[in-house]
Amino acid sequence: MTEVPGAWCPLALPHAEVSGNRVLCRGETVEESGHAPGSVARLLARCDGSRPLDGFTAAERSLLGTWQRDGLVVMAPGGPPDRAAPDAPVVVSPHPDDAALALGGLLARRGGRVLDVFSVETWTKDPYYAGRPDLTSRLLLAEEAVAARVLGTEVELLGFVDAADRALRAERFFAGTALSDTFPDEEPGLFAELTTRLAGLLEGAAEICAPLGVGGHVDHLACREAVIALLARGDITGARVVFYEDQPYSVFGSAEEVARGLAARLASLGLGALRPELCPMDATAALAKREALRAYRIQVRQGVVRRIARHGERLAEHSGHPAAERIWPLVS
Structure with a gap:
C-alpha cells in the first residue's frame, strides 16, 4: 500500500458493487478475484473507514492496493474526524x-x-x-x-x-x-x-x-x-x-x-x-x-x-x- 501509513483506514467508494467474486464499477467488472464467493463482499464491507490497514492480512492488503489503484477504495486517516475548531x-x-x-x-x-x-x-x-x-x-x-x-x-x-x-x-x-x-x-x-x-x-x-x-x-x-x-x-x-x-x-x-x-x-x-x-x-x-x-x-x-x-x-x-x-x- 504505497505511501499510506498502516494506521490509515480503507474506505469503499460508493460506485463499487460486488457480484459473486467480482467487483464492478459502472456495471462493468473491474476486478475478478480468485477468492471464494462472498469473501470479496465481506472484505469490501470491512472497508468502512474504521479499521486500520494494519488490521488486514498481507493478502487482503495486496488486494486493497489493487482496489485503491482501480478507484474502488480510498484511504482515510485513522480515528473519527474531529469537529471543526472555532477558528476553522x-x-x-x-x-x-x-x-x-x-x-x-x-x-x-x-x-x-x-x-x-x-x-x-x-x-x-x-x-x-x-x-x-x-x-x-x-x-x-x-x-x-x-x-x-x-x-x-x-x-x-x-x-x-x-x-x-x-x-x-x-x-x-x-x-x-x-x-x-x-x-x-x-x-x-x-x-x-x-x-x-x-x-x-x-x-x-x-x-x-x-x-x-x-x-x-x-x-x-x-x-x-x-x-x-x-x-x-x-x-x-x-x-x-x-x-x-x-x-x-x-x-x-x-x-x-x-x-x-x-x-x-x-x-x-x-x-x-x-x-x-x-x-x-x-x-x-x-x-x-x-x-x-x-x-x-x-x-x-x-x-x-x-x-x-x-x-x-x-x-x-x-x-x-x-x-x-x-x-x-x-x-x-
Missing part, C-alpha cells in the same frame, strides 16, 4: 467537490465546515451516469461524504439546483468573463435566497473562503457575488475573508489575472485589497488531499486530479513543502 475555516463551495479540489490540503490540516451550495446536480460526461440521473445525483453526494471523511470536515448541503439543471442555464452555464457580476440581475430570486441563506450560515465564522471565480462558471460567480454582497452590506463582520483559486479551472486559466480584476473592483467598493498567500501542505496533508480527490469519479477525471497535484507542487517550489494551495485574503 468555513468554505463556500459552489458544488460538492469544489472545496476539496481547491483547498483539500488546508482542510486536511485545519478541519473546517464546507457549505455545498448547488448540491442538487446530475451533470456528467460519463455516458453510464448520464443515462442514470437519479443514481448520479445520489452518488455525487456520496462521493462528497467520502472525501469529507478523508479530510475530516463537516459538510452542509444547501440544496440549490446546479446551473446545468436549471432551464435558464442548461446550455450556457459559463459566463463570458470570469469577472462577470451580472448574476444578481439575471437570476434575482435565486440570488436573494442564496445571500439570505449564506448570511445565516456564515454568521460568527472566523474565516470565510469564497471562490475567486476562475473559469467563469456561473455557480462559482454566484457564490463569489453573494459573499461580496454580504461584505458590502456589513452582514459579514469580524471575519477573515479569503478568495481561493477555483480548480481545475486555475490549471487552464489565470487565477492571477482574475485576482487583479477582482481586487480593483473590491477596492472601488471600499472593501479592501487582495494579497496572494500560499497555504503549504506537509506530506500528510498532500496525501489526504490525493486520497480525497480519488473519491470523485463521476465528474472529475483522474488525469485532471494529477494536473491539480502538479500545479500544487509548482506553487510550493523553493518553499520546502511538497505542495501548496493559493488564496487571496482581503486586507484593509
Whole structure:
C-alpha cells in the first residue's frame, strides 16, 4: 500500500458493487478475484473507514492496493474526524467537490465546515451516469461524504439546483468573463435566497473562503457575488475573508489575472485589497488531499486530479513543502 501509513483506514467508494467474486464499477467488472464467493463482499464491507490497514492480512492488503489503484477504495486517516475548531475555516463551495479540489490540503490540516451550495446536480460526461440521473445525483453526494471523511470536515448541503439543471442555464452555464457580476440581475430570486441563506450560515465564522471565480462558471460567480454582497452590506463582520483559486479551472486559466480584476473592483467598493498567500501542505496533508480527490469519479477525471497535484507542487517550489494551495485574503 504505497505511501499510506498502516494506521490509515480503507474506505469503499460508493460506485463499487460486488457480484459473486467480482467487483464492478459502472456495471462493468473491474476486478475478478480468485477468492471464494462472498469473501470479496465481506472484505469490501470491512472497508468502512474504521479499521486500520494494519488490521488486514498481507493478502487482503495486496488486494486493497489493487482496489485503491482501480478507484474502488480510498484511504482515510485513522480515528473519527474531529469537529471543526472555532477558528476553522468555513468554505463556500459552489458544488460538492469544489472545496476539496481547491483547498483539500488546508482542510486536511485545519478541519473546517464546507457549505455545498448547488448540491442538487446530475451533470456528467460519463455516458453510464448520464443515462442514470437519479443514481448520479445520489452518488455525487456520496462521493462528497467520502472525501469529507478523508479530510475530516463537516459538510452542509444547501440544496440549490446546479446551473446545468436549471432551464435558464442548461446550455450556457459559463459566463463570458470570469469577472462577470451580472448574476444578481439575471437570476434575482435565486440570488436573494442564496445571500439570505449564506448570511445565516456564515454568521460568527472566523474565516470565510469564497471562490475567486476562475473559469467563469456561473455557480462559482454566484457564490463569489453573494459573499461580496454580504461584505458590502456589513452582514459579514469580524471575519477573515479569503478568495481561493477555483480548480481545475486555475490549471487552464489565470487565477492571477482574475485576482487583479477582482481586487480593483473590491477596492472601488471600499472593501479592501487582495494579497496572494500560499497555504503549504506537509506530506500528510498532500496525501489526504490525493486520497480525497480519488473519491470523485463521476465528474472529475483522474488525469485532471494529477494536473491539480502538479500545479500544487509548482506553487510550493523553493518553499520546502511538497505542495501548496493559493488564496487571496482581503486586507484593509
